Amino acid sequence: KIPYDQKGAEFLYLPNPRELGINLLHLTAMAKLFYASNQSWTMSSKHTDVTNWGYFISDDEIAKKMALMVIEPAEALGIETLVLSECGHGYHVLKVLAEKLIGRKPGFEVISMPEFILRFAKRGKIKLDQSEHPYPVAYHDPCNLGRKSSLYDAPRQVLAYCCKEVVELAPNRENAICCGGGGGMLQDSRSKPKRMITGKAKADQIIASGVKHIAAPCLSCHRQLGDISNHYKLGVKVDTIAAMASRSLILTG
Numbered sequence: 001k002i003p004y005d006q007k008g009a010e011f012l013y014l015p016n017p018r019e020l021g022i023n024l025l026h027l028t029a030m031a032k033l034f035y036a037s038n039q040s041w042t043m044s045s046k047h048t049d050v051t052n053w054g055y056f057i058s059d060d061e062i063a064k065k066m067a068l069m070v071i072e073p074a075e076a077l078g079i080e081t082l083v084l085s086e087c088g089h090g091y092h093v094l095k096v097l098a099e100k101l102i103g104r105k106p107g108f109e110v111i112s113m114p115e116f117i118l119r120f121a122k123r124g125k126i127k128l129d130q131s132e133h134p135y136p137v138a139y140h141d142p143c144n145l146g147r148k149s150s151l152y153d154a155p156r157q158v159l160a161y162c163c164k165e166v167v168e169l170a171p172n173r174e175n176a177i178c179c180g181g182g183g184g185m186l187q188d189s190r191s192k193p194k195r196m197i198t199g200k201a202k203a204d205q206i207i208a209s210g211v212k213h214i215a216a217p218c219l220s221c222h223r224q225l226g227d228i229s230n231h232y233k234l235g236v237k238v239d240t241i242a243a244m245a246s247r248s249l250i251l252t253g
Helices: 024-037 060-077 088-102 113-122 153-162 192-198 200-209 219-231 241-248
Strands: 011-014 081-084 109-112 136-139 165-168 213-215 237-239
Touching: 011 024, 011 060, 024 113, 024 241, 060 088, 081 088, 081 113, 088 109, 088 219, 109 113, 113 153, 113 241, 136 153, 153 165, 153 241, 192 200, 192 219, 200 219, 219 237, 237 241
Parallel strands: 011 081, 081 109, 136 165, 136 213, 213 237
Antiparallel strands: none
């Protein structure tokens, strides 16, 4: 069961629209993780999209309006923490830029889904099985989450809980190579030929690592990396952090 509009819930989950139209199994994965944590959570019928189109077009006034479309309904529910889907730019807007955009601090904490998973894995509430992924997995640093928002460690730590080995691509962290799909390019249906050119450096980096599995906590990167793998015939499986954690869940009782 996925609850919605539950006033006083501790956590509010804000999905990426792909989870509602293209990849419903990703929303299922999120719900399983909330269920495993045994925390009160809800979704909102007022706003169900982490995307901020004002940010994409560099219009601060539209970005402010779209941020308030998320923030005000969340505050009305009285939640303590807003948990964001694996979305790079959504995290950057609501975690880093929101206070400047709206002129005040939102009335709740903002965290990403990997941060939520890690918090409750450390407490022993979410139990994860490394044997579910008995192979090395490379971690990709999304630009908006990494060098623009300084979220580096939590996704790596979650991967360490749910797979045999975490492989670092070189370079990584603040020097990581972009997937090639940023800057709104993925939102342009005609951009794929250009995206495959901009993604060539990432393809070369993945080839050099020798891995056949890669994980990224951003659904835009997830799509672009999958397109790169197919285009350059890398044979690489691309996952999100939450999807891997959901598959690794040990549910008891």
